[in-house]
Amino acid sequence: MDRQLNQLLREKASEAGIQILGDGYDYSTDKSGSLCIATWYSCDDFVFHAVFKGASVDREGPNGTPLGIAASMGNLALAKFFIEHGATIDQRDKRGRTALTSAAGHGKLPLVKLLIHAGADLSGALSAAVDGAYENVVKVLLEAKAPVNEIVDSGLAMPPLLLACSKGKKKGSSIALLLLNAGADASYVRSSDGMSAVKFALWGQCDQKVFDELQKRGAPPPEKGFPVIRLV
Known part of the structure; x- marks a missing residue:
């Protein structure tokens, strides 16, 4: 299922991704890492659904934290969404990166400005x-x-x-x-x-x-x- 979910989120097929996980999927534990995968592929609608269903905006996946991923990808809308829903601004991922260092290191100026305005270290x-x-x-x-x-x-x-x-x-x-x-x-x-x-x-x-x-x-x-x- 994980491979199929990954492909669906890559294609931004939010509804299909939601369906494959099913009504009983526990987004609070999010064992498939769906929130971070969707963030990586800028599958915004799935991200909104997952968070509204209880997915943690601070749960780290293989590619970093949701806010850090959004920052490195230059996804201003998702970064704002995560901040508005309580994301820890200065959370460091396993590599020691914060959302701001990720945005700065990828040249994402709008994200850098957003995070500075939000009070990032x-x-x-x-x-x-x-x-x-x-x-x-x-x-x-x-x-x-x-x-x-x-x-x-x-x-x-x-x-x-x-x-x-x-x-x-x-x-x-x-x-x-x-x-x-x-x-x-x-x-x-x-x-x-x-x-x-x-x-x-x-x-x-x-x-x-x-x-x-x-x-x-x-x-x-x-x-x-x-x-x-x-x-x-």
């Missing part, structure tokens, strides 16, 4: 947007005062500025300048290997404007003979 969102090279999302997050020097992954130890510089001339230069103008720490050096914004900018072949701004803001120059190679 901004932690991790800026790095997600920078990693995806979504400049428009970065701008909105900076306007919302997202932490500009936050290090999300302690192992990788890359604040947004280093991440932007590593993206290179086409994708990262303009974002790096936005971050610097917002107060990013140009002097940060990664303790594990001595990598800095300047070194990542050299590797990424960023615009000269980035190097000029980094120097102006006190970035340490690379040591003589620094090899311009990919180190991450």
Whole structure:
């Protein structure tokens, strides 16, 4: 049945999906994961039915939480619906993603704005947007005062500025300048290997404007003979 249900929801055949589950289906436990599957396929009518029948808007499925899935897919209507029906805004899925980091990491600007307005925790969102090279999302997050020097992954130890510089001339230069103008720490050096914004900018072949701004803001120059190679 699960395979058939999946196919029906993929085809947005809400009524057929409801029928195959039957009148006695317990949406409160939702053992088939129908709510998350329907959210993934933007089968909105089924989602509305499932929630009205008692499906939890916070129950996580294989692809994340209902709100997180809606955010990553750019489904504004479903995201609003889940929020209105009590979804936990900052719930983290098994991978540690919130709805906002999912929206930011997929460049879904309307969802980012919605979640910020709903009071979402901004932690991790800026790095997600920078990693995806979504400049428009970065701008909105900076306007919302997202932490500009936050290090999300302690192992990788890359604040947004280093991440932007590593993206290179086409994708990262303009974002790096936005971050610097917002107060990013140009002097940060990664303790594990001595990598800095300047070194990542050299590797990424960023615009000269980035190097000029980094120097102006006190970035340490690379040591003589620094090899311009990919180190991450």
